[in-house]
Amino acid sequence: MSDNKKRVMIELDNVSLSYHSGKKTFDHGTHHVLNQVSLKLYEGETLGIIGRNGVGKTTLLQLMAGILAPTLGEVRVHPGKSASLLTLGLGFKPDLSGRDNALLAAMLQGATRKRAESFLDDIAEFSELGDSFNEPVKKYSSGMRSRLAFTTALMTHVDVLLIDEVLSVGDADFRGKAQVAMTNRVQGEQTVVFVSHMADQVKQMCNRVIWLDKGRIAAEGDSAEVVDAYTQHVTQARVDGTLQQTALQQQFEAKLQADPKLQAAVKQQIEAKLKADAQQQADTKQ
Amino acid sequence: MPFSQYFRLIDVMARMALRADATRFFLGYIWWVLEPLLWVAVFYVVFVLILAMQKPDFLVFLMTGKLVFVWFSKSVTQASNSIVGSKGLVGKINVPKTLFPMAVVQEGLYRQIAVFALLFSFLLSAGYAVTSTWWYLVPVILVTYVVIVACAFVGACLVCLARDFIQLISLGMLFLMFTSGIFWDVRSLSDPHKTEMVMAMNPLAFIVDCYRQIMMHNTPPDMLHLLTIGAGFGALLCAMVLVMRHKSQYLALRALTA
Numbered sequence: 035m036s037d038n039k040k041r042v043m044i045e046l047d048n049v050s051l052s053y054h055s056g057k058k059t060f061d062h063g064t065h066h067v068l069n070q071v072s073l074k075l076y077e078g079e080t081l082g083i084i085g086r087n088g089v090g091k092t093t094l095l096q097l098m099a100g101i102l103a104p105t106l107g108e109v110r111v112h113p114g115k116s117a118s119l120l121t122l123g124l125g126f127k128p129d130l131s132g133r134d135n136a137l138l139a140a141m142l143q144g145a146t147r148k149r150a151e152s153f154l155d156d157i158a159e160f161s162e163l164g165d166s167f168n169e170p171v172k173k174y175s176s177g178m179r180s181r182l183a184f185t186t187a188l189m190t191h192v193d194v195l196l197i198d199e200v201l202s203v204g205d206a207d208f209r210g211k212a213q214v215a216m217t218n219r220v221q222g223e224q225t226v227v228f229v230s231h232m233a234d235q236v237k238q239m240c241n242r243v244i245w246l247d248k249g250r251i252a253a254e255g256d257s258a259e260v261v262d263a264y265t266q267h268v269t270q271a272r273v274d275g276t277l278q279q280t281a282l283q284q285q286f287e288a289k290l291q292a293d294p295k296l297q298a299a300v301k302q303q304i305e306a307k308l309k310a311d312a313q314q315q316a317d318t319k320q
Numbered sequence: 321m322p323f324s325q326y327f328r329l330i331d332v333m334a335r336m337a338l339r340a341d342a343t344r345f346f347l348g349y350i351w352w353v354l355e356p357l358l359w360v361a362v363f364y365v366v367f368v369l370i371l372a373m374q375k376p377d378f379l380v381f382l383m384t385g386k387l388v389f390v391w392f393s394k395s396v397t398q399a400s401n402s403i404v405g406s407k408g409l410v411g412k413i414n415v416p417k418t419l420f421p422m423a424v425v426q427e428g429l430y431r432q433i434a435v436f437a438l439l440f441s442f443l444l445s446a447g448y449a450v451t452s453t454w455w456y457l458v459p460v461i462l463v464t465y466v467v468i469v470a471c472a473f474v475g476a477c478l479v480c481l482a483r484d485f486i487q488l489i490s491l492g493m494l495f496l497m498f499t500s501g502i503f504w505d506v507r508s509l510s511d512p513h514k515t516e517m518v519m520a521m522n523p524l525a526f527i528v529d530c531y532r533q534i535m536m537h538n539t540p541p542d543m544l545h546l547l548t549i550g551a552g553f554g555a556l557l558c559a560m561v562l563v564m565r566h567k568s569q570y571l572a573l574r575a576l577t578a
Contacts, residue, residue, distance in 0.1 A: 053577050065577075100414040102576075103569035119412050129340035138336065141329055142413050144321070170343065 040076040043115055043194050043225050044098050048072050049107035051093055067093045069249040070107070075194065080226040082240030082257055084233065084264050090249045091229045095119050095196045098227060117194035118143055128172035132163055135171055136186045153189045160215075161185040162208070177205060184212050188219065195219070195226045237261045321416060333423035338430060352434040356387055360442070377536065380446055384535060385502040385528045387435050388464065392524065393493040395428035395468045400475030400489050403575050410575045417564045417571045421472040429465065443535055453538050460530045460541060463550040467523060470553040473560035477567075480574040500524040523549045 052066040068090045075081055075098070083091050096102045097109050099119040111117060127135060136157045140150035158167045161181045171179065187197075197216075220226050220239055230236050236243055236257065243260040245253040253260050290296055321329075342348040363382045367373045375381070399421035403410060406420050444450070478485040499522055506525050509515045519526045526549065530541035564571065 053573055055577060096411065101411065101569065102573050127336070127340070129344060130336050134336045134339070138332065141325075141332060142409065142415055144325070146325070147328060147332065170340070 040078065041112065042074050042110075043077050043112050044075040044117060045110040046071055046073050046094075046097065046104075047108045047110065049097060049104040049109060051090075051097065051102065051105050053105075067249055068097075068104075071246075071249070071251055072107075073244060073251070073254070075225065075227060077225055078223050079242060080220050080228060080240045082236040082243040082261075083227060083229045083246055084231065084236050084243055084261060085246035085252075086231060086268070089246045091246055092198055094246065095198055095227060095229055098194070099196055115193040116144075117196055119196040119198065129170055131170055132161075132167045132174070132178075132182050133158070136182065139186045140189065157182075157185045157189055160188070160211075177208075181208055188215055193225065195224055197226060197228045199230055233261045233265050326416065326419065329419060330422045330426050333419070334426035334430060337423065337427045352431055353438050356383075356390075356435050356438050359383075359386060359390070377446065380443060380448070380536060381505070381532065382503065383439060383442060384532050385500075387439055388528055388531050389497060389500060389502050389524070391428060391432045391435065392464065392468055392471075393497065395425050396471045396475055397489055397493060398428070399424040399472030400479045401486065402472075403476045403480050403571060404483070404578075407575055410572050414568070414572075417476070417568050418473060418561055421476040422469070425465075425469055425472050428468070448535065451538055453534055453540055456534050456540050457531070459543070459546060459550075460527065460534065463546055463553070464527055466550055466557060467527065467553045470557040470560060473557065473564065477560070477564065477571065480571045480578070483578065496522070496524055500528055502528065519545070523553070 049068060049071045050066070051068045052064050055065045071090075071094065073081075083094060085091050093102065096119065097104055098111075099117050100109070100111070101119065103109075127138070130138070133154060136154060137147075137150050140153055141147060145153070158164075161167070161178075161184075163178060163182060166174065166178060167182075171182070174182070217239065220228070228236065228240055240257045242255065243257040244251055245260050245264045253263055290300065342351075345351055347354060360379070360383055363386070364379060367378060367382065402420035402424045403417055409415075410417070410420075440450075475485070475489055479489070499518070501518070506515055506518050506529050509518070519529065526542075526545060530546065533539040533541055
């Protein structure tokens with residue numbers, strides 16, 4: 035396999051991450067986010083990570099970027115290579131203007147002030163923010179925020195680009211433009227890890243895909259195969275969920291017909307609700 | 321991160337915070353001098369008009385102590401919240417965690433320049449003369465800065481470990497305000513041993529007294545005591561830098577999840 039000849043940029047070796055949440059909602063207060071995950075990221079590839087919300091995708095990227103350290107196992111980054119996480123929101127400071135936030139983001143990622151300033155005009159132009167670029171970010175709509183975040187992310191140059199759900203936002207026009215810009219960036223020599231729960235996007239952009247489920251790798255391999263398996267799983271889960279709901283509803287209806295006491299209780303509740311609604315409506319009119 | 325980039329970032333973050341603060345208020349930068357002036361006005365009403373304090377120059381005495389103390393307490397309290405408050409950035413980029421409290425301390429330093437200018441002009445207009453003794457203010461200000469940075473680092477780490485420390489830190493500031501001789505003179509305690517003890521136990525009481533001795537009484541401070549405080553807090557500061565560098569990812573995890 036050609037992957038063997040390629041240089042490994044980042045390697046995760048049996049990595050687990052758990053933390054003590056202080057609240058006894060999990061395993062005696064310990065929350066297990068990732069469980070014995072091993073993977074290799076090769077130079078020049080675009081690796082997709084797919085999974086539902088809360089399965090540990092963002093945490094995986096944070097481990098790769100060195101933001102977090104694993105509780106167990108090891109994260110090895112090729113010496114001299116930098117990995118940077120690009121994500122929506124970018125930790126904006128709401129009181130600062132879009133310009134200041136972009137400048138700060140670029141400088142935090144290692145650019146000198148001069149270099150960071152040289153990006154600003156491009157960022158203003160691509161993000162189409164116009165005069166709002168100099169307004170505080172707290173006045174931005176969520177679409178404007180994501181446009182700024184995406185554009186700031188696009189301008190950074192690092193060895194490994196870790197992308198977290200950046201393409202799922204903005205209006206249709208901007209999304210198209212962003213998709214083109216990102217595809218240009220991803221093609222070629224750039225090593226990329228791309229996280230999303232949008233199956234089509236991952237299929238289109240990635241060479242290889244890892245499906246993460248409940249903190250573990252559920253499947254890994256060719257993007258089309260893994261994405262199809264994931265989509266099938268999600269659809270099946272949805273069907274199962276609907277069936278379960280319908281079954282519960284049917285059970286309840288059967289019980290209702292057989293039990294006059296229950297009928298009276300439900301009737302009483304409905305009447306109380308109708309009365310409360312009517313009262314509320316009258317109050318609003320006054 | 322190279323040193324030069326680190327310090328440039330601190331400067332940029334501090335300036336941006338100041339600018340953001342100025343745009344948030346209608347009076348903008350005027351608040352820099354208006355806030356300490358209002359403090360003075362409050363002191364005047366309470367201590368001169370209501371309590372009719374007979375001690376001469378009590379207002380100057382109060383201003384010197386309070387304005388130095390506010391520099392310390394505001395910087396440390398705000399810096400303690402800085403890592404947790406920058407959760408958004410902490411979760412997205414691996415930068416030295418000292419950056420966040422340092423930016424807050426730097427912001428406080430820039431504000432303090434305006435406050436000192438106000439204090440000096442107030443002293444001059446009250447008839448005090450600038451003498452060569454005032455040069456001693458340089459090491460005193462430097463030591464105050466080192467104390468602030470060290471405490472800011474400790475506070476920022478503690479709040480990462482448990483948010484409850486925010487409550488303790490504000491309570492601690494109140495305790496320090498009452499024990500550092502802001503409203504009363506450490507030297508006027510009936511028992512001289514007690515004065516010595518307060519100064520030895522509470523570095524802030526000693527520092528506040530240094531400012532008063534230099535500016536009001538034209539007396540140089542006890543340099544050995546000052547250097548001891550500087551060296552002690554300097555060592556604490558260095559230790560905190562090492563701890564925060566070594567535990568950077570742990571602090572990030574705590575800031576993100578606690």
